[in-house]
Amino acid sequence: MRCERPVVEPMARRLEHKLGGYSLPVRVVRAPAEELPFAEESFDFVISTLVLCAVEDPGRALAEIHRILRPDGRLIFLEHVRSDEPGLALWQDRLHGGWVRVGHGCHCNRPTLENIERAGFSITEIEHDRLRRAPPIVRPLIAGVALA
């Protein structure tokens, strides 16, 4: 599949390189998260690690994930997010524009947990943590499971 957004390519190549060492029945599909080329209700699980900070339109990406999951399917996520501490959230907003440029399109201030719930998921497991060895504005981390 042709990739409309070149940002997807470098990680896809790394993944293919790593998979080359294993004999797994895996297919790497290049596609924007906002337009997933899969039928409705066709997956049991979607795993998203540090992607919802980077997509252009998180609302559309989450709607797509919801669409392709079966009714009892699960989104498993690990994402850095907007801080719950007002002081840090203010710095995330202030530095957001510069961070998007140096961070290859990464948004440091997204309320991803709220976005997941807004897309119609129910959070069944959630842990709040810190991304170690990262600048403070991208440290607040969530890991969890959301039911479609």
Ligand SMILES: C[S@@+](CC[C@H](N)C(=O)[O-])C[C@H]1O[C@@H](n2cnc3c(N)ncnc32)[C@H](O)[C@@H]1O
């Ligand atoms: C910080 S990297 C994380 C990569 C990997 N998931 C990980 O945890 O190491 C962000 C990823 O989001 C992907 N990405 C950015 N915008 C995207 C979009 N609109 N659709 C699909 N993937 C996108 C990039 O290609 C990149 O692989």
